[in-house]
Amino acid sequence: MDRMTALIVFRTVVSVGSFSGAAKQLGLSPAAVSKNIGELETHLRARLLNRTTRRLSLTEAGAQYYERVSHILDDLDEADGSVGDLQQQPAGQLRVSAPITLTLLTISPALPQFLARHPGISLDLHLDDRRVDLIRDGYDCALRGSDKLEDSRLVARRLMVLKHVLCAAPSYFERCGMPKDPSELVDHSCVQFTLSDHSAVWAFRKDGRTVTVPVNSRYKVSSSLAVRDALLAGFGLSLIPELYVRSQLAEGALVPALTEWESDETTIYAVYPSRHFLPAKMKVFLEFLAAELVDDTHTAPRQPVIDA
Structure with a gap:
């Protein structure tokens, strides 16, 4: 029966x-x-x-x-x-995990407008540079910066590419000199962002030549904002997303180095458990992310959805 x-x-x-x-x-x-x-x-x-x-x-x-x-x-x-x-209809609670600096510098100012457009949605935004387990911890979506996504249970939407810049304060370069080649960085005071996929090794490319620099600094920190503070204080130099120091570079508070070399990039993804029966709240949030996280470089075509 x-x-x-x-x-x-x-x-x-x-x-x-x-x-x-x-x-x-x-x-x-x-x-x-x-x-x-x-x-x-x-x-x-x-x-x-x-x-x-x-x-x-x-x-x-x-x-x-x-x-x-x-x-x-x-x-x-x-x-x-x-x-x-x-x-x-876009409604219900949306639980999102996102990295601190990227969120504060990009989507955070626009989130009140997003919620105003969709009054049926409530947002629980968890800011943490460390990765969460979406399925175990019950998140609808997470923003992740990575060179490679390995969790095959998740779906990923590619949003933007963060280009990195090697930079320091003018006072640091006056004291320690401006490096002319990546190999010289072993003699410099480097600041490491420990949660980066390329924290221990920095790679630089030019004219078909790649130079990798092992990094083992006195100051290792899990916050990009703390890295920026150390740079502004003249403590050392670091490879940091250009977006995070754009205004300081424009003001001259920080100065780029090795500008003829290409350096590491970080791809930003929105990851979520499944593309099947995607609720309306997730659809509108993904559209919001795609509109706010614009790839300034336009160097790579955007891929709407890929398997992680």
């Missing part, structure tokens, strides 16, 4: 008042309706309906069962409808 089908058949028979009417409404044969009622009564070990050739009536047990079943089926219909609403 398909219990759900039997319950629906039972409620329909009672509401319509006949087996033949229920069969017509449900698109079943009268025999199938009768079979479902019979199997349900056998399962319950109770007679639910009194049937004659002219009349159909509920037994005492049937009346009580009908009232409870009707409430249950109504609740299920309401639950199905609420899920459908979430799929069609």
Whole structure:
């Protein structure tokens, strides 16, 4: 017996008042309706309906069962409808994990406008440069900067590429000199962002030549903002996303080095558990991210969706 089908058949028979009417409404044969009622009564070990050739009536047990079943089926219909609403209309809580500096410098100022456009959405934004487990921790989406995404359970949407710049304060270069070649960096005071995929080795490319520089500095830190502070204080130099120091470079508070060399890049992805049955709240949030996280370099075509 398909219990759900039997319950629906039972409620329909009672509401319509006949087996033949229920069969017509449900698109079943009268025999199938009768079979479902019979199997349900056998399962319950109770007679639910009194049937004659002219009349159909509920037994005492049937009346009580009908009232409870009707409430249950109504609740299920309401639950199905609420899920459908979430799929069609942007609504519900959106849990997002994102790196601190990137978020503060890019999407944070625009998030109030996003929420104003979608009043049905509530946002729980977790800022952390460390990676979370989306599935285990119950996140809908995360922003990640990575050279390579390895979790095959996730879907990734490529958003932008962060180009890096080697830079330091003018006072540092006055004191320690401006490097002319990446190989000279071993003699400089470097500041490491420890959560980067290329924290321990910096790579530089020019005219088909690649120079890798092992980095083992006195100051290692898990915050890009702290790296920037160290640079501004003249402590040393570092390879940092150009976006994070753009205004300081424009003001002259920081000065780039090895500008003829190409350095490391970080690709920013939005990652989420599945592309199937994507709720409306996720669709509009992904559209928001794509609009806000614009790739300034335009050096690579954007790939809408790839498997991580």
